[in-house]
Amino acid sequence: xxxxxxxxxxxxxxxxxxxxxxxxxxxxxxxxxxxxxxxxxxxxxxxxxxxxxxxxxxxxxxxxxxxxxxxxxxxxxxxxxxxxxxxxxxxxxxxxxxxxxxxxxxxxxxxxxxxxxxxxxxxxxxxxxxxxxxxxxxxxxxxxxxxxxxxxxxxxxxxxxxxxxxxxxxxxxxxxxxxxxxxxxxxxxxxxxxxxxxxxxxxxxxxxxxxxxxxxxxxxxxxxxxxxxxxxxxxxx
Ligand code: HEC
Numbered sequence: 462x463x464x465x466x467x468x469x470x471x472x473x474x475x476x477x478x479x480x481x482x483x484x485x486x487x488x489x490x491x492x493x494x495x496x497x498x499x500x501x502x503x504x505x506x507x508x509x510x511x512x513x514x515x516x517x518x519x520x521x522x523x524x525x526x527x528x529x530x531x532x533x534x535x536x537x538x539x540x541x542x543x544x545x546x547x548x549x550x551x552x553x554x555x556x557x558x559x560x561x562x563x564x565x566x567x568x569x570x571x572x573x574x575x576x577x578x579x580x581x582x583x584x585x586x587x588x589x590x591x592x593x594x595x596x597x598x599x600x601x602x603x604x605x606x607x608x609x610x611x612x613x614x615x616x617x618x619x620x621x622x623x624x625x626x627x628x629x630x631x632x633x634x635x636x637x638x639x640x641x642x643x644x645x646x647x648x649x650x651x652x653x654x655x656x657x658x659x660x661x662x663x664x665x666x667x668x669x670x671x672x673x674x675x676x677x678x679x680x681x682x683x684x685x686x687x688x689x690x691x692x693x694x695x696x697x698x
Contacts, residue, residue, distance in 0.1 A: 506606035511596040513545055513603045515680070520589050521548060522677055523632030524578055527640070532676070543676055545603045556601040559594050568593065581637050611682035616689045617698045618648060625683045626651060629674050641671070648697045655695040661688055 511517065521542045525531045531542040541547040542564075548554065552564035559565040567577035568585050576584065585593075616622065626645050632638075635646040643659075644650040654660040662670030664679050664687060672678070679687075690696075 504606045506608050510604060510606070511592060511599055512606050513596065514605060516592055517596050518545070518548075518677075519628040519674075520585065520593070520632075522674060523629055524582075524585060524589075525632070527633045527638075527675070530578070549601060554597060554601045557598060559597050562597055562601075565593060565597060578632075583635070583637075611685055613685060613689055616686050616693070618651075618690065618696065619698065621686050622651075622690050623648075625679070625687060629679060629683075633675070652695055652697070655691050661691055 506512065506515075525542040529535055530537055531540050533541050533543055533547075536551075540551045542552060548564070553562060554564050555561040567575065568590055570576040573580055578584070612621075631646045633640045634643045634650075636644055643654060645654065651660070654663075659670060661667070663673035664684050666672035666678065678684075
């Protein structure tokens with residue numbers, strides 16, 4: 462009798478154990494998709510606050526953290542701009558103080574031999590620079606937010622797609638630096654990889670494709686929006 466009870470107990474433990482594991486993996490990868498570090502607590506986004514994973518990391522990842530520059534492999538001048546800890550530490554970011562932050566100094570530098578990204582790579586846009594300044598002035602924190610909603614209606618090239626691509630891909634795939642021979646900095650170039658399946662294949666990390674953006678995954682909402690646009694025939698609207 463005792464053996465049966467223990468047997469049942471054992472089985473239940475195994476069943477629960479097995480059931481639990483996939484859950485844990487799913488939670489982990491969701492966090493990764495969103496940039497991680499939030500332990501699943503969702504805070505609604507405040508339009509006055511700059512969120513590191515959502516707003517800052519894509520800019521630095523696609524304009525600075527590429528091979529030959531500030532990815533972990535190259536680490537030019539010891540600067541690695543691929544994640545929060547490395548950006549704060551090696552970019553010498555001083556919270557609430559743009560003028561003491563090396564990262565801010567080099568992107569606003571007026572001496573061309575000190576400016577980053579170095580010419581002929583294009584300078585960060587005034588909007589991107591202002592966002593980085595605002596982030597530093599708000600304490601250069603690693604804040605996370607999630608509205609729990611993903612707009613899947615009226616996805617247009619000019620309304621949604623171009624921003625996702627500009628913030629996450631253009632830095633490594635433009636006219637001067639066309640990594641893998643790919644330039645997505647305009648509609649024409651993007652439509653090529655939308656048509657041949659490489660756009661969706663790469664952002665989903667499908668087998669047979671090189672996962673993009675390098676070293677990171679887009680948030681699930683951006684992936685969804687791009688797929689909707691591609692499925693509609695990637696219109697230039
Ligand atoms: C940090 C730099 C970097 C960023 C950011 C980046 N890429 Fe790439 N990408 C590369 C490099 C380098 C290659 C060439 C890789 C190779 O050939 O091994 C590449 C290759 C590709 C390819 C060809 C893959 C294949 O399977 O043939 C596609 C498509 C692509 N990128 C799309 C994107 C898209 C879309 C984004 C934004 C969501 C993006 N990339 C962001 C560096 C980057």
